[in-house]
Amino acid sequence: MQSETIENYLKTIYHLSGGNGTIVNNKQLADKLNVIPATVTEAVKKLHDLKFVIYEKSYGTRLTALGSKTALSIVRRHRIWETYLANELGFGWDEVHEIAEELEHIKNDKLIRKLSEKLGNPSFDPHGDPIPDEKGKIQKSNFIKLSEAKVKYNCKIMGVTDHSTAFLKYLEKHELIIGASISIKIIEEFDNSIVLVCQKKEVSISPKAAESIIVEAL
Amino acid sequence: MQSETIENYLKTIYHLSGGNGTIVNNKQLADKLNVIPATVTEAVKKLHDLKFVIYEKSYGTRLTALGSKTALSIVRRHRIWETYLANELGFGWDEVHEIAEELEHIKNDKLIRKLSEKLGNPSFDPHGDPIPDEKGKIQKSNFIKLSEAKVKYNCKIMGVTDHSTAFLKYLEKHELIIGASISIKIIEEFDNSIVLVCQKKEVSISPKAAESIIVEAL
DNA sequence: TTATTATTTTTGGTTAGCCAAAAACATTAT
């Protein structure tokens, strides 16, 4: 259908615009795609002709409905593959992104459907990021990194993004298990460490650890 | 490492030369790759410069050790993916080739290793074609289609290439199961149907069915 | 061996995707 380059542009515009139709500029795109702005100018003109974006000279670019739909299907493929690589083939979460960057360009709906089925048609990947469905619909959630939670938040632990044994042991020690409810008591001013209550016990979490814990804000 | 185009040239040269270093000509390559001979001339010159082939003007092209090694790794990826798609994801054998044509270009040794492991590191795909190992070594076998067997051959049924339920029922009815030993009694002159003995019973197999049965000639 | 046919190579030209440098345009700070 379209080239890998076009797919990468659409995906990047989608991510930079934060999923809503926000305008994206050439500099941002150039930086993300590792090309110079002149190259982006050329590219967005073509994307405009192909009806994937609306490009207004010296102003910016935003996805059309078609562009958005296409971007969503790429994001879907990417996240399905990431989840598959991690859950079915035993890759670490640090490894899957790079491989999925290549796999996402294989356009075969049946393949993605089969992978998705094998995973139980998940709506979220283990990063907590939503996986668009076949129609491009995204299930909303309040998934955030624990490091983004504020005082008094009540949350539920949904997953982790660091799968090192060191980290998993750290979690175990503090009885922080998937599904557990926690509430944020204090966020220390000077080092951003988080004091929270989990399983009736008070624990203090380093900001580094909080970066790798995905919670649902309730 | 190299482009998809180069990989396709190497793979095609490998197949056309039948795995040994036989010389391949431009016309053959052009036909297989759906390009015109002029394009092939250009390409093989480049492959020569890259030391993947020895190209002799107006004569032909053959793989170097490097080219052969590279081709073998592409064949490995292709057959691992085909086997994986069929055995793990439930694709039919008629569907896997096309998808594997894309997947084979993803260069990630760990990925192929994991897929291979999950399959039990097979040396043959369900077509009966050998899967080169990581070093490019191919396990020899006497796998042939039953349709290629001759009178008096003793064989063992190794697999099928048609996975339709109709065909599987046909096999069941004739008690032709994987692993069974058979011996060829007669090949009918006028319609090429095969009379063989399997499990002490004499059965007659249509040429169409024999096309889809892989046996090992003993 | 000469004519015919097939294959290969050369030449000139295209498109996608990129870059560098310079020019045009916007934005921000003074």
Place this chain on the structure above:
DNA sequence: ATAATGTTTTTGGCTAACCAAAAATAATAA
């Protein structure tokens, strides 16, 4: 409002992969 800075566009150029048409070679048949 003007200068300084940042962003965007234009222009000219590059490489990989392709094609078409013509010229050169090789192979085959008469």
